Amino acid sequence: MNELLTQSLTYIRSFGIIGNIFLILLQIVVVFVAALLHVAYATYWERKVIAHMQLRLGPREVGPYGLFQPFADGIKLFFKEDIIPATADKPIFYLAPVIFFVSALTSLAVLPFFDGFVVADINVGLLFLLAMSSLGAYGIVMSGWSSGSKYSFLGGLRSASQVISYEIAMGLSLVGVMIMSGSLNLSEIVRGQHAITTGVYAIPQVLGFFVFVVAMFAETNRLPFDLPEAESELVAGYFTEYSGFRFAMFFLGEYTGMLIMSSVGTICFLGGWTLPQFVTNALPFLLFVPGIVWFLMKVYCFMFFYYWVRATLPRYRYDQLMAIGWKVLIPIALVNIVFTGTMKIMGWF
Amino acid sequence: MDNLFEEQEKSFETKQLTISLGPQHPATHGVLRLDLLLDGETVVKCTPYVGYLHRGVEKLGETKTYFAALPLSDRLDYISSMNNNVGYVNAVEKLFGIEAPERAKFIRTMVAEMGRLSSHIIWLGTHVLDIGATTPFLLAMASREKILDLFEILCGARLTVSYPRVGGVRNDVTQEFLDRLYEYVLEFPARMDDYETLVTENRIWKDRTVDIGIISAEEAVNWGLTGGTLRGSGVDYDVRRYAPYDAYDKVEFDVPVGVKGDCYDRYLVRIGEMRQANRIIKQCIEKLPAGPILADAPKFTLPPKDLILKDMEHLIHQFILITKGPTVPEGEVYVGTEVPKGELGFYFVSDGTGKPYRMRVRAPSFVHASVMPRLCEGGLIADVIANIGTIDIVLGECDR
Numbered sequence: 130m131n132e133l134l135t136q137s138l139t140y141i142r143s144f145g146i147i148g149n150i151f152l153i154l155l156q157i158v159v160v161f162v163a164a165l166l167h168v169a170y171a172t173y174w175e176r177k178v179i180a181h182m183q184l185r186l187g188p189r190e191v192g193p194y195g196l197f198q199p200f201a202d203g204i205k206l207f208f209k210e211d212i213i214p215a216t217a218d219k220p221i222f223y224l225a226p227v228i229f230f231v232s233a234l235t236s237l238a239v240l241p242f243f244d245g246f247v248v249a250d251i252n253v254g255l256l257f258l259l260a261m262s263s264l265g266a267y268g269i270v271m272s273g274w275s276s277g278s279k280y281s282f283l284g285g286l287r288s289a290s291q292v293i294s295y296e297i298a299m300g301l302s303l304v305g306v307m308i309m310s311g312s313l314n315l316s317e318i319v320r321g322q323h324a325i326t327t328g329v330y331a332i333p334q335v336l337g338f339f340v341f342v343v344a345m346f347a348e349t350n351r352l353p354f355d356l357p358e359a360e361s362e363l364v365a366g367y368f369t370e371y372s373g374f375r376f377a378m379f380f381l382g383e384y385t386g387m388l389i390m391s392s393v394g395t396i397c398f399l400g401g402w403t404l405p406q407f408v409t410n411a412l413p414f415l416l417f418v419p420g421i422v423w424f425l426m427k428v429y430c431f432m433f434f435y436y437w438v439r440a441t442l443p444r445y446r447y448d449q450l451m452a453i454g455w456k457v458l459i460p461i462a463l464v465n466i467v468f469t470g471t472m473k474i475m476g477w478f
Numbered sequence: 479m480d481n482l483f484e485e486q487e488k489s490f491e492t493k494q495l496t497i498s499l500g501p502q503h504p505a506t507h508g509v510l511r512l513d514l515l516l517d518g519e520t521v522v523k524c525t526p527y528v529g530y531l532h533r534g535v536e537k538l539g540e541t542k543t544y545f546a547a548l549p550l551s552d553r554l555d556y557i558s559s560m561n562n563n564v565g566y567v568n569a570v571e572k573l574f575g576i577e578a579p580e581r582a583k584f585i586r587t588m589v590a591e592m593g594r595l596s597s598h599i600i601w602l603g604t605h606v607l608d609i610g611a612t613t614p615f616l617l618a619m620a621s622r623e624k625i626l627d628l629f630e631i632l633c634g635a636r637l638t639v640s641y642p643r644v645g646g647v648r649n650d651v652t653q654e655f656l657d658r659l660y661e662y663v664l665e666f667p668a669r670m671d672d673y674e675t676l677v678t679e680n681r682i683w684k685d686r687t688v689d690i691g692i693i694s695a696e697e698a699v700n701w702g703l704t705g706g707t708l709r710g711s712g713v714d715y716d717v718r719r720y721a722p723y724d725a726y727d728k729v730e731f732d733v734p735v736g737v738k739g740d741c742y743d744r745y746l747v748r749i750g751e752m753r754q755a756n757r758i759i760k761q762c763i764e765k766l767p768a769g770p771i772l773a774d775a776p777k778f779t780l781p782p783k784d785l786i787l788k789d790m791e792h793l794i795h796q797f798i799l800i801t802k803g804p805t806v807p808e809g810e811v812y813v814g815t816e817v818p819k820g821e822l823g824f825y826f827v828s829d830g831t832g833k834p835y836r837m838r839v840r841a842p843s844f845v846h847a848s849v850m851p852r853l854c855e856g857g858l859i860a861d862v863i864a865n866i867g868t869i870d871i872v873l874g875e876c877d878r
Contacts, residue, residue, distance in 0.1 A: 182613060183612065183613050184620050279495060280497070282495075283497075283859070352610060440612065440613045441676065443606065443609040443610040443677075443680065443683050443686060444682070444686075445682055445686070447859075448519075448858060449686075
């Protein structure tokens with residue numbers, strides 16, 4: 130099997146640049162389809178997990194155990210009437226969900242899912258991810274601004290300030306990882322982790338990991354930081370006026386964002402597709418399990434954490450959210466950077 | 479430098495935003511409409527508008543006999559219809575000058591406290607849901623469902639029960655009902671612990687409710703607040719204690735009071751009330767005396783159904799009572815009862831005929847809705863939501 134793969138790869142590569150483009154396109158298709166399927170089933174699992182936490186059953190009508198529910202939802206949204214408010218700023222209204230969704234999907238390009246499998250193995254992968262997640266905020270702000278609704282407007286403004294504040298905390302929390310690995314390339318970060326004793330950066334970088342996890346919730350607008358779409362205050366926040374497939378794009382974008390944040394957490398703090406060396410030394414047979422399995426398992430743990438938190442916590446108030454971001458998370462992240470830098474210079478890391 | 483800053487401030491014009499929260503808004507618990515004038519996220523002015531659910535209950539009451547108007551009281555606060563019924567029949571009994579027998583009083587106390595539990599469970603669920611926690615809501619609703627099932631066993635209806643009658647109750651309780659209720663009562667404290675684990679000491683919950691919507695004891699009294707909303711400010715006023723009706727003077731219960739009068743205190747007060755309600759139900763089951771369930775006052779109570787079917791005189795008597803109504807002493811009467819939302823008062827003016835000349839309902843929700851500007855102005859828009867939950871209003875009662 131492996132031989133066949135290597136042979137066919139060599140054959141395709143023999144076509145030169147066209148072959149390489151074909152390979153990249155193939156990779157893009159694989160990643161795109163896999164990611165969208167994950168997003169579809171992320172919604173299903175969220176509903177199931179939260180339902181069971183709340184003494185309910187969750188979806189179970191469409192297909193066996195309700196497994197076709199995501200597709201039913203997708204088809205329904207696709208055929209819904211596309212309503213545009215009369216007061217909306219139409220071009221921006223059309224553009225906003227596209228920006229939101231595309232910026233989320235673009236981030237997938239730099240994620241290494243397992244050793245050697247990454248669409249674009251660029252040197253500034255981490256920066257690219259942060260840039261793309263900030264770009265997604267434009268989609269939210271534009272949708273809030275262009276909807277012509279006061280609720281959307283407030284939601285959009287909230288989102289802008291929230292994403293900007295937490296972008297800083299998140300960026301700073303990842304600086305520790307950059308210092309330790311000495312690289313912004315995500316594959317290199319994973320390899321760097323594999324080389325150290327603990328096998329994961331989450332242990333030496335415990336402060337950074339904490340800040341990252343909190344900022345992760347804020348970045349993806351999830352409870353307890355889902356203020357931009359706080360349904361009890363702002364009806365649905367920035368996407369109040371959206372319907373049909375435009376709404377679905379926001380929805381997909383949000384879940385893609387969750388997947389990406391989970392992947393970043395996995396890659397930067399939990400060792401990506403690798404297992405810590407002391408684990409594989411003790412249980413060598415685990416080496417036969419493909420790396421993608423470990424990667425996905427770690428991502429699913431993050432996703433489950435998202436669901437769990439959503440079922441447990443109430444929502445913060447807007448000013449409290451800002452206070453946490455600026456007065457707690459950013460100082461912690463800065464302390465972490467100083468600590469990590471000192472350790473690096475002393476040669477302990 | 480300061481000068482420059484000031485100039486910039488002047489050139490940067492800001493505008494206040496008017497936002498209409500409701501009448502169709504997920505957090506307004508019905509059709510309350512609040513016109514909010516916002517400066518950024520801060521509420522500058524809050525104007526509540528009520529009346530979207532006005533059905534003219536008071537005027538309707540004047541067109542019906544005292545017996546026939548009972549179901550109207552169900553539709554006031556439709557979440558705690560049992561308590562409204564109890565309040566209604568107590569007022570009418572005082573007007574008629576009759577008293578329900580002991581057993582009926584205990585049954586009424588018991589079902590009223592069940593109604594209080596069911597209403598407070600909804601309050602807890604929706605209040606917490608508004609703040610963003612979904613799980614306590616669903617756990618609480620599962621618990622409320624059992625109370626509704628018990629109501630169904632008791633009288634066949636789940637929501638609009640109309641179970642109490644002038645001079646007693648509609649039918650006696652069965653042993654099966656008492657057994658299942660007792661089972662529920664024993665299990666309920668554990669359910670309460672479940673909700674409290676998720677909410678009471680939750681850091682985010684405290685951040686959202688402590689020091690929000692503070693109203694001092696004096697102000698609360700001046701605004702006419704009653705019920706948990708008043709007791710949260712530290713005023714020990716409970717109609718059940720202050721002017722006991724039914725069997726409340728024969729059962730033991732505490733009245734929880736708050737200290738500061740913020741949302742968190744009101745939350746704690748209502749949580750305490752739920753535990754007390756549970757305690758009262760337990761005592762009622764244990765102390766339930768034997769005896770008749772309808773007062774022996776043939777002029778004012780409907781004759782039993784089996785006699786109506788057998789006996790001509792009773793048939794005629796029932797016909798007269800239903801169509802013309804009883805001959806009521808002239809005068810006026812006000813009876814306030816402690817419903818889950820506060821003090822629900824019924825005021826009747828009788829002109830001697832079978833129908834009230836004037837029926838007036840003192841609705842706690844109406845009074846509580848009026849305090850919204852006092853609680854919300856100066857706060858943030860998110861606090862408005864916390865305040866709506868904490869004053870615990872039902873618009874059916876507010877608009878009448």
